[in-house]
Amino acid sequence: MKHQYSIILFMLVCSLSLFGQAGKDTYQFLNLPTSARIGAFGGSNVSLRDSDINFSFQNPALLTAKTHNMLSLNYANYIAGINFGSTIYGRNFGKNYMAYGIHYIDYGKFLETDPTDQILGEFTAKDFAINIMYARQLPKGFTVGATLKPIYSVYERYKSFGVALDLGANYTNDSIMFSAGLAIRNIGFQFTGYYSIDGQQHRESLPLDIQLGISQKLWHAPLRFSLTMHDLQRWDLSYRKEEAGQEVVSTNTKAADFFDMLFRHTIFTVEVLPHKNFYIVASYNHQRRMDMKAPDFRTAAGFSFGAGVKIYKFHIGFSLTPYQVGNLSYHFTLSTGLSEFGVK
Template structure:
């Protein structure tokens, strides 16, 4: 591939700008760097967006697959030039009438880099309006949240880097809030293209307007992640692992254990604290048109289990298949004994030369 004069110098400058941007945002929004779930607004930003990710433990940031635009949601640096003119639609029938989804489209422009635009939403359903004393007014109201995704990526040799800018709108009845967040990602590909290592800083940003006048701005769910994937050289298997919430070591809560008449406070072991950061996934690739997946998330298992019966909480599975231009994925994740969550993803390749240029998953632009 012949590069225009000044390409390498420009790419180096872009990399320096990205590193400086991460440092500046960490300084401007320091409060976000110590927060995890349950302490923030816009928690819907952490929901698993696609069936594939649900099947692989909820989140993987180092999957190299030019046929799946969904991977750029988890890591914007994975947006590839051969993803252009791809359309994806994801839908999740969540719990208690709640549903959410994500749709995106990738396209080319005269500008340097790769571009995609998407919309992430969650619909909490309809609610019956009532006064403070519980008296129903006879009216209904709705609640929903939205995040526009503006994704850009670029490449320098075997290194790719990208950003996902996310304007946010949250609406609960007459209460509304506007915010802004950004995901920054960097990925390094091995020479044989089978190993990918990625670093992602998700949801760096702030709440711009609060839900009501005089309220303090709330933090948003920042998450620093490190991931790796390995496609085996002589077997149709890909292994993936992602470390989440690296900004905070201990994700556990102290437990009270009764011993006779006294109560003892216990903490997780070092190994258990380490495992809480891990999301593990494996893909079996018997053919280019069919994939079987499984995953495990230790944090989900520990937080949502019942002591009497743990069952398969924290485990997930799924599959994917291709039919011509369509790529369909299904994922099922067990979050609680009360039931599982099912996710469906549909991707459509809109390129006119689709049949003449079938791109393999492991290909990376040189």
């Protein structure tokens, strides 16, 4: 037990040493939840290591022996007519675990007009990222992993290419039903930006996100709790915008004190696990609530809910995430193990 807490403390110290300040980043779609279960977990979890291959999108070290031959398809109906989704397949080679995936976002169709508001036609905007994941199991419950993510983005005639790298580590102790994870996500750069200035490419930074999490299942109750800390590379998570060339802090975040700001870095999740083939999840993301809450309105922003069931050889998942008043996001997942169909 002493060794376990030393590991957690080491992860925390490493993460806190990288606290910085907020910046403006591109390829924000990389931070969207890639499955119904991850959506129900409040958008992220880097610690839970089971047979759900979709968690490897969050932390490649969450690939396991059980993710071999797992195939998953995911679709989300986002807000304002935006849709996104992902697919992933796992293949293991001894203690070397691999997975191959892609996730995308389609922002829909837009009207193209000239300066006089004459309609010239329509255009689309889309982002894509390929995920090539690798993890290696180490002694004493440790696993490390990495994900290479080539990125392509096109908004009308404006295109961008980039690459990102995720690094992850996980510690799992099945004897006490405990796991901890650390992920450094979206390390990378743009090869080409969306436009040039005086012949020079305008390149933007990627949405770096350092996350630390723990998961603990109870012995005598069908419950599992998870705590995920996100954006550990920067302390101030206040939403900021520019007005007339001056940076303005959102009124939702202006009064944030130390404990409120600390709370914004956390996502709390509880799972109800009455049967190995059924689960219910609820979570709370304080940062999302503070960003999305509306004055004079009570909303469920910040909360997420989901459930999953295995029917025959298929795992079916659904999640619901309220954002602002009247804006809900729905996420659907269909997964199966190809080994159950005779594929080796």
